[in-house]
Amino acid sequence: MATPGPRILLVEDEASIAEPFAKLLTREGFETTVARTAAEALELARQTDPHLVLLDLMLPDGDGRDVARALRVDSDLPIIMVTARGTESDRIVGLELGADDYVVKPFSGAEVIARIRAVLRRTQREEPGATTVRIEDLVVDLSARIATLGGAELELSKKEFDLLAELVRHAGTVVKREDLMSRVWDENWFGSTKTLDVHMGWLRRKLGDDPADPRYVHTVRGVGFRFAAPEEGSP
Numbered sequence: 001m002a003t004p005g006p007r008i009l010l011v012e013d014e015a016s017i018a019e020p021f022a023k024l025l026t027r028e029g030f031e032t033t034v035a036r037t038a039a040e041a042l043e044l045a046r047q048t049d050p051h052l053v054l055l056d057l058m059l060p061d062g063d064g065r066d067v068a069r070a071l072r073v074d075s076d077l078p079i080i081m082v083t084a085r086g087t088e089s090d091r092i093v094g095l096e097l098g099a100d101d102y103v104v105k106p107f108s109g110a111e112v113i114a115r116i117r118a119v120l121r122r123t124q125r126e127e128p129g130a131t132t133v134r135i136e137d138l139v140v141d142l143s144a145r146i147a148t149l150g151g152a153e154l155e156l157s158k159k160e161f162d163l164l165a166e167l168v169r170h171a172g173t174v175v176k177r178e179d180l181m182s183r184v185w186d187e188n189w190f191g192s193t194k195t196l197d198v199h200m201g202w203l204r205r206k207l208g209d210d211p212a213d214p215r216y217v218h219t220v221r222g223v224g225f226r227f228a229a230p231e232e233g234s235p
């Protein structure tokens with residue numbers, strides 16, 4: 001099976017643009033999700049944890065700039081803004097919000113794909129070694145899927161590693177229980193989240209973490225979990 005490509009969230013309400021463009025993205029090797037409203041964009045961004053968002057400015061239930069603002073509250077997720085207007089002031093507003101690039105409709109698919117690849121290359125290059133996270137004695141190599149604690153490799157099941165990876169990718173910030181459920185278990189979990197607690201228990205044990213006085217995994221009651229930030233544990 002081919003390695004899954006970068007995840008792209010395409011936020012576009014016009015089906016005549018979204019459908020052919022989503023097909024093109026998929027053909028080019030991207031894992032593509034389409035959102036048709038601002039509300040859907042925020043929900044799907046949370047669920048799919050995309051590598052890049054292609055964001056239409058004018059949405060039926062709101063303004064793409066508000067979506068960009070909301071997405072950027074706690075992440076530096078790459079965003080390419082799309083607008084039909086392309087006036088200078090829109091361009092400036094888009095870039096002021098921290099959008100990484102800007103395209104004007106009507107656009108050619110090939111052009112936007114080239115821009116997407118350029119932004120992904122740039123954002124990856126800015127974080128060398130981003131695939132390896134070091135927190136105290138713990139080293140997690142996200143691409144090789146290996147975790148070591150004090151130099152000794154941890155024996156983790158697939159789900160335990162996925163859970164650890166999701167937590168360390170967001171080290172220092174709270175990851176909500178429902179987000180862990182949807183990202184690690186690929187589903188919305190409306191019922192019991194016992195599975196999550198069971199796996200978290202196993203992971204904590206392997207990390208040598210005492211839930212009453214944790215070094216790595218902190219419980220945020222009623223919300224989720226926060227993994228210690230890299231600089232946090234040093235005395």
Ligand code: CA
Binds near residue numbers: 014
């Ligand atoms: Ca639109």
